Structures are given as structure tokens and as C-alpha cells.
Amino acid sequence: MENDLSVLVLHRAELHECLLAAVPPDLVRTGATVVDVAQGKSSATVSYRTDHENEGVLTAALVVGDDGIRSRVRGSVLPEAGAPRYAGFTTWRGVTDEPYPLDQQSESWGRGAVFGLTQLPDERVYWFATANAPPGTHHTDERDEVLRRFGSWHAPVGDVVRSTPSESVLKHDIYSHPRPLSPFAVGRVALLGDAAPAVTPNLGQGACLALEDAVILAAELAKGEPVERALAGYDADRRPRAEQISKMSERMSRLAQVDNPAITAMRGVLMAMIPSKVAAISLARTVAWPSESVKPAGCGAGREGETP
Secondary structure, three states: OOOOOOOOOOOHHHHHHHHHHOOOHHHOOOOEEEEEEEEOOOOEEEEEEEOOOOEEEEEEOOEEEOOOOOOHHHHHHOOOOOOOEEEEEEEEEEEOOOOOOOOOOEEEEOOOEEEEEEEOOOOOEEEEEEEEOOOOOOOOOHHHHHHHHHOOOOOOHHHHHHOOOHHHOEEEEEEEOOOOOOOOEEOOEEEOHHHOOOOOHHHOOHHHHHHHHHHHHHHHHOOOOOHHHHHHHHHHHHHHHHHHHHHHHHHHHHHHOOOOHHHHHHHHHHHHHOOHHHHHHHHHHHHOOOOOOOOOOOOOOOOOOOOO
């Protein structure tokens, strides 16, 4: 059916463990910061610095930059690309320390503020909150700030926040890359995840896009063509979808974060008029994947049109 949708919720720490378990441990080097990337005719070289201020150089046929929204790799190969821009709101995130069964998962909108609740497989709750605020604003205890802003919202918002250790509450200002998006590949360097298209989190597709990027990049490289041609295919496949998700996420963020009382009231009336089935179909169309150029196979495979 057109509105079939399968959603997998997974804590990022568990995803990291899964990915690390799939490669030999001596291939992973942590605590290293990219300093520069240089390219030659047949290779690319990464200069890096470790936590201990030791410097090193790695040379390979291909470099994949997946180092976040302020990617050093991106800055090296695309110095002309626009800097990330502030989306106008900040976000807090947390996971309850103990299981907290929910009657239902939800996302609630207020004036310039949003609060979401999602049940994890182990029955803990992942929650997030957003609020319009100047960039760089911090508080002594971020959980107390969340409770000040959201503690009086509907149950179980306050209880869920109080069930989360203060030290584990994360706060990040939201930034995104300007559109049109820059290329996802330059020569022998590919950009992946937030290093390529950092989007606002309003559709919950940031990490999903990164996983999709990895699958398409692997599929293009598996064709056995020269690296530059494989990366051109990767860029051609991924950039249009990322552009679409970025545009939709930005529109959703403007709608969700509006704080004008009259517009907020009108928004509530209009949202209540949208049938849940229509909303589900719209979401299914947005997150439908994989690309036509690759079919799911092996671990985690699902039917075409489902979201992994």
C-alpha cells in the first residue's frame, strides 16, 4: 500500500556499536582531528592531529568525509561553500535512565516550541525539545531549563524529563547548510552525512540521510569504475534527494517554530483538519527509500518503499 511505513527506532550508541563490530578494531582510530586534505592524480592525503597533539598523514585512493556540519574535509575541498546558517532555534535531547512505557508516541507544538516523545525498544524514552532562542545561549543546568519551559505541558512531558539525568541532557543550536547544496564529491573525496547536507531535524531524517549516503556510495564503488566516476554517480544520486529533504525540513521548521499567537492558533485549527491517514501518506512519501539504483539486501533488508 502507498501509505505503508515501517519505522525502526534505535539509540545512536547502539548503532555505533553495531557499526564498530562490523570492522576489525585496528582499522578504527579515535581522537583524531582532520587538519587538511590534499588531492593528487591517483590518491588523496589526509593530514590529522590526535588528542595528544601528535600529527599524522594518511594516503588513500578515496577519502570519505563524514565529520559533521563543520567538516574540515568539506572546508578543504570546498572552501567556497557557504558556512552553516543558524536555523533560529535550539534543541535539547535526552533519554530516560529507566524504562518509562508510553501510552503513545507524540510530537506537541506550542508557541515557538516543540516537544517530542519516542519509545525505544528497551522501553526507555527518547525525548527532544526545541525553542526559539539566540545562538550560543547556555544554562547552568539544561534539564532545569527544559523543565522551566516544558514542565507544565501535558503529561508525561515533565515526568519524562525528570526521569532523565541532568548530566545526560544534550543541548545544541540547530544549523543547516544553505541551498542549493554544494557537490557531495570533489575528485577523490566524498562527503557524507552532515558534512554534505546538514538539514534541520524536523523530519527526523538527518541520520537516515547519512545511512542512505553510505549505501549509495558503497553501491557506486562496487561497480568497479574509476573512483572519480563512481563519486560523480554518488553525487548525482544523493544531492537531489538531500535538496528535497532539506527544503521540506526547513518549511516544517518555520511552521513548527512560529510564535505569533494568531498564526499559532490558526495553525492548530488547520492541523486538526488534516486526517491522520493523509498525514501518514505524506510522511511515507517523504521517507520512502531506497533509491531506484540500489535494492536492499542482506542485514536489515526490507520491502521497497519502507524506511530502514
